Amino acid sequence: MAQSSDTTGPVTAACHCGAVKITVSRKPKEINECQCTLCRRYRAAWAYYDPTDVDVLVMNDTQPREYLWGDREIRFRFCGACGCVTHWRSVDEGGQEMGVNTRMMHPDLLRDANRKVDNEQLSVPLKSRDSAHPEDQARYL
Template identity: 45%
Template sequence: MAAEAENVPIPSSCHCGAIKVTVPRLPQYTNYCQCTICRRYGVAWAYYHPDEVKIETKPDAITRQYIWGDRTASFNFCDNCGCMCYWWPLGPRPTDGEEYMMGVNTNNMDPEVLKYVDRKFSYSYVKVPMKAKDATHPEDLATYEH
């Protein structure tokens, strides 16, 4: 794909159009995360720094959040049509040079735009260490720090 096409803003929206999310360029890949929540949502994440992503809502639109586990991310969806739009990192920004990213659901984008983007199924979050066992899903295979 031509480099100029890779750096064109890509819009997405929930089904009813109340929430619009625009990213600055094609993602490196889309990730079908297989953790207990993402596989149930059926999402395909693309990752960007939050400062790069533009989120717009129509007047009176409501974005709902679901926060679970270690409370490190909020999953944000349209209250009207129910489409999962993005996850947002919670807590302080890392100061040690660690990446600070959010996930945007590419299933809300035009599939024609993404047809040459690599897709991967990530199982890396299935066993990520969690802070507390009581905050996880019963099917979670994670290890626990405490």
């Protein structure tokens, strides 16, 4: 069943098995398909929210998993049961932004969202060359 396309109410996203449910305050106006070496492999499509506007609920005894890469400043989180990438959050829990994978939302909710393919991350340098992915195109001085 399709969810309402109302822009004002909360929206729920869920992994494939339903063990991780994320509720955000509103549907996204813009979706970013980041092209960094990790996001393009995850095939994620991110909407960005203030962490106070996001509620993450993990059902049953499912243990969410996480992956840190590069400068180890962002925790990519995914369902420990079905493996879906659900969201990311700054390692510094005081961070002002987090990403929710809109691929966990019903497609009908996303019809009016602006989509962009962000190639910016292709050349953003990491703090350490040692932590870069082999395909990282960043330039280090």
